[in-house]
Amino acid sequence: MMAEIRTALVAGANGIIGKALMHELAASKGWRARALSRRLHGSKQAIAADLTDPDATRAALVPARDTTHLFYAALAPHPSLAEEDRVNGAMLRNLLDGLEAVGAPLKRVVLYQGAKVYGVHLGPVPAPFYEDENPRHIGPNFYFTQEDELRGRADRGGPAWSILRPDVVVGDAAGNAMNIAMVIGAYAALCRAEGAAFRFPGPAHVYEGVFAQVTDAGALSRASLWAATSDAAQGEAFNYVHEPFRWRRVWEKIAAAFDWPLGPPIPIRLATHMASKTPAWARLVTEQGLNDQPYERAVGWGFGDFVFHSDFDLVSDMGKIRRAGFADSVDSAEAFIAAIRRLQQAKVLPL
Numbered sequence: 001m002m003a004e005i006r007t008a009l010v011a012g013a014n015g016i017i018g019k020a021l022m023h024e025l026a027a028s029k030g031w032r033a034r035a036l037s038r039r040l041h042g043s044k045q046a047i048a049a050d051l052t053d054p055d056a057t058r059a060a061l062v063p064a065r066d067t068t069h070l071f072y073a074a075l076a077p078h079p080s081l082a083e084e085d086r087v088n089g090a091m092l093r094n095l096l097d098g099l100e101a102v103g104a105p106l107k108r109v110v111l112y113q114g115a116k117v118y119g120v121h122l123g124p125v126p127a128p129f130y131e132d133e134n135p136r137h138i139g140p141n142f143y144f145t146q147e148d149e150l151r152g153r154a155d156r157g158g159p160a161w162s163i164l165r166p167d168v169v170v171g172d173a174a175g176n177a178m179n180i181a182m183v184i185g186a187y188a189a190l191c192r193a194e195g196a197a198f199r200f201p202g203p204a205h206v207y208e209g210v211f212a213q214v215t216d217a218g219a220l221s222r223a224s225l226w227a228a229t230s231d232a233a234q235g236e237a238f239n240y241v242h243e244p245f246r247w248r249r250v251w252e253k254i255a256a257a258f259d260w261p262l263g264p265p266i267p268i269r270l271a272t273h274m275a276s277k278t279p280a281w282a283r284l285v286t287e288q289g290l291n292d293q294p295y296e297r298a299v300g301w302g303f304g305d306f307v308f309h310s311d312f313d314l315v316s317d318m319g320k321i322r323r324a325g326f327a328d329s330v331d332s333a334e335a336f337i338a339a340i341r342r343l344q345q346a347k348v349l350p351l
Contacts, residue, residue: 007032007066008228011051011095012073013041016171016179017112020217021071021224028225034064036074036095051091052076058098065102069228070095070109070159072146077177085140092146096153106159108234109150110227113165115314117143124312127211131165131237131320147237154235162227163237164220167314168307170335171217172342175293177300180214180307181339182349186299187270188260189284189350190277197263198255200247201273202308207251207265211244211313216335223326232324239316242332247308253333258340270301270308284350291347298348 008025012018013035022043025033035041040048049060051074074091078084092111099106118129119137136144150161168180176182188198200207223240227233255262278295285292321327343349 004030005032006030006068006229007034008069008071009034009036009064009067009099010071010073011036012075013037013043013046014039014173015073015075016169016173016176016217017073017166017220018071019173020171020221021073024218024221024225031225034067036064051094052087054090054094054097057094058101061095061098061102061104064099065104067099067104068107070099070106071224071228072109072111081140085142085145088142089145089149092149096149096158100158108160108162108228110224111146111150111161111163113143113147113163113237115165115167115316116141117165118316120310120314127313127315128317129239129315130317131239160234162230162233162235164223164227165237165239165316166215166220167241167316168212168214169217169220170214170332170339172339172346172348173217174291174343174346174348175297178303179300180304181336182299182343183270183301183304183307184254184336185340185343185349186281187274187304188258190274190280192260193280193284198251198260199263200251200265200308201268201270201304202247202265203267203311204265206309206311207247209246210311211315212247212250212307212310213241213244213314213316214332214335215241216330216332217339219328219330219335222328223321226326230325233326236320236324238321238324238326239318240321240326241316241318242329242335244313244315245332250333250336254336254340257337267309270304274299274301288350289347290350 010018010021014037025031035043035046047060049057051057076087118134119125170181281295
């Protein structure tokens with residue numbers, strides 16, 4: 001008997017989650033993978049589509065009519081929560097409508113949500129975060145809209161769904177505004193270029209006393225394949241993060257791995273403080289032959305500010321996914337170090 005071949009469509013294939021997923025799918029038996037993104041992905045049979053345009057999306061999806069599993073990691077951030085909700089809700093809806101229109105035999109959708117589903121973007125939230133305990137806050141929140149879209153379609157006989165809830169994802173996708181490894185590596189390189197210490201760019205009490213958490217993109221991709229195929233994952237949402245840490249412990253390990261001299265934390269705002277570093281970055285690009293992209297797009301300093309100034313504990317309970325059968329994890333500091341090294345090897349970050 002021939003083994004079942006699953007055909008995956010990875011929406012948001014150029015992002016941190018999507019890049020790791022494409023790599024994992026390529027190495028996994030029984031899977032075929034097709035990339036979907038706004039900018040054309042470099043893989044074979046990749047599809048470029050603007051998911052905000054329903055007609056263009058439907059036309060672009062004709063080659064994806066064999067899709068059995070959708071991994072939805074597409075994201076259109078927006079400073080207005082209402083507009084973010086409208087656009088991202090429509091993007092998922094347009095994609096699902098398009099796959100239905102071309103007759104794709106879609107069995108399951110894996111959707112990714114962040115800790116924003118628990119309201120962390122609005123202010124302090126009691127930790128740990130439990131999938132079934134925290135009531136929804138009043139919207140808009142595009143995670144709610146997307147989840148309700150999947151639930152409604154499944155209730156009407158559409159594809160099953162599973163949800164994974166990572167927190168700050170650590171990966172090596174270049175040019176991504178939410179790539180925290182890029183923020184740390186670029187900050188360290190610019191500090192070294194000025195002879196400055198590698199000082200945590202946030203308040204001392206965050207550095208010393210607040211719990212943080214991250215999710216390694218490679219580990220998340222393995223969890224994704226489990227979520228796409230496990231009976232225990234069908235119709236369920238799962239937190240997926242690694243053990244919580246205090247920034248001092250991780251910061252010191254990162255500094256030691258790269259021989260970056262440490263100093264005490266300094267509560268700067270990176271988006272403001274690093275805005276004048278364009279000439280310094282340009283020199284590093286020239287001296288080390290780095291991939292040249294506009295400085296304002298290369299590093300998401302504002303995302304770094306959000307991460308390094310979050311002054312309440314961010315801890316997602318991991319009991320549910322472990323009890324359901326997925327227990328893989330990685331060391332958070334090692335995830336940072338490995339991602340920064342890969343970005344250096346790819347000539348995205350300076351050595």
